[in-house]
Amino acid sequence: MTFTARGLYASTSKERKSRGLFRVLLIIGALIALASVFWVVSAILAYSTTSTTTETTDASGVTALEIDNRTTGDVRVVAADDDATVEARLRDNVFSEAVSSVSGDGTLSVGADCEQWFIGSCVVDFQISVPVGSAVRVEGSTGNVSVDDVNGDVEVANSTGDASLTGAANVTTNTSTGNVDIADADGDVDVTTSTGDVVVAGRGDSLSVATTTGMVDVVGFEAPDVNVSTTTGDQALRGVTGSLTSEATTGNVTITADEEFGDITAATTTGDITATVADAVGAVDVLGESSSGDRFIDVATDPDASMWMDLTTTTGNVSVTSR
Structure with a gap:
């Protein structure tokens, strides 16, 4: 004697369970699709x-x-x-x-x-x-x-937006990924940013720029004290007449001295340091050392010169030339 009907009942029960699971999955998929459409439409409306x-x-x-x-x-x-x-x-x-x-x-x-x-x-x-x-x-x-031509003290704190400041007195900026462009400043300038680029020109008692991956371009800043610090960002430092302190990790540092300057101290890890000194400046004293980087000095040097450059790298190269 066999009980084939029992097998049929078992098969039918499994089919019902499979169909029920399929319906549940179908409903869940439909709800997810509706939710996706809802969020897409909402996002479009939210920014329209x-x-x-x-x-x-x-x-x-x-x-x-x-x-x-x-x-x-x-x-x-x-x-x-x-x-x-x-x-x-x-x-x-x-x-x-x-x-x-x-x-x-x-x-x-x-x-x-x-x-x-x-x-x-x-x-x-x-x-x-x-x-x-x-x-x-x-x-x-x-x-x-x-901020244009207000000629007063200016302070800007921004996240990802750019800051463009012209004709200000003392300037303080703090941004995240925004770029900073300062022109014709007449006072102390303090710039802090993360990945934003910085361009500065002006005059004052001091200039301080600190950035991580952003590039720094000092077009010309007349000040007794200039400090620039970057991590992977490059530095282009021109027209600095006072004492200059530059620090970089993997970023390269380029210094252009077209007239007499104060003491210059630059240090990098893997970044290169390239300095160009105008012939009219005269002899300078070049100091510093490079662990594994090459050093090329082709400028008039004098250990008793009133102007000196202390250029130090780890694996970065150092080049000092005249023009």
């Missing part, structure tokens, strides 16, 4: 501008400006002959509303933020004019910052 408004505010008696832009918008500050003017351009999206504020007496406080209930980011761009000589302080996010 739905409305744009412009707000303008005038203020008198302004001696300082403080800006806190928590949106991805840009900030531009220019010099004015008399009163200050703040123009804010606000761009909303489906999920967030841009808001701005202007307040203060003497010190003008300007702010911007996003009131949002879901994902996305709004934008507030500022165009601001302030009297010449006003102190300017800007905190931004991913937007660019520019």
Whole structure:
């Protein structure tokens, strides 16, 4: 005697379980697809501008400006002959509303933020004019910052946005991946960045630049004390008339001395050091050593010279020539 029916029941039960599992997986896949579509559509709407408004505010008696832009918008500050003017351009999206504020007496406080209930980011761009000589302080996010010909102290703290500053007095900048371009500075300059490039020109009592992978280009800076530090970024140092201290790890250092200078100290690990000295400068004393790197010195040297270069590398090469 056999019980074939029992085998049929067992087979049918397995088929039902397989079909049930298939339905569950099908439902889960459909839900994932719907969720994906939802997030894609939401992301598109979140970064699509739905409305744009412009707000303008005038203020008198302004001696300082403080800006806190928590949106991805840009900030531009220019010099004015008399009163200050703040123009804010606000761009909303489906999920967030841009808001701005202007307040203060003497010190003008300007702010911007996003009131949002879901994902996305709004934008507030500022165009601001302030009297010449006003102190300017800007905190931004991913937007660019520019300050032109204000001739006051300028401080900028930014994340990934670039900073372009022209005609400022004392300058302090702190950025992450943003580039920094400073022209015609007339005061102390202190620049800190991570992967952003730095270009500096001007005059003052001191210049300090510190970056990781960013390149540094000192076009010309008249100061008694200049300090530049990079990790993998290259350095191009020109027109430095005071004492110069340069430190780099794998970055290369290029020094151009077209006129008399103070003491120059440069040190790298695997980076090369290349120095060019104008014939009109006269003899210099070249010091330093290289562990495994080559040294090529083709310039008038004098151990009693008033100007000296201390150039030290580990595996990097050293070259000093005249022109």
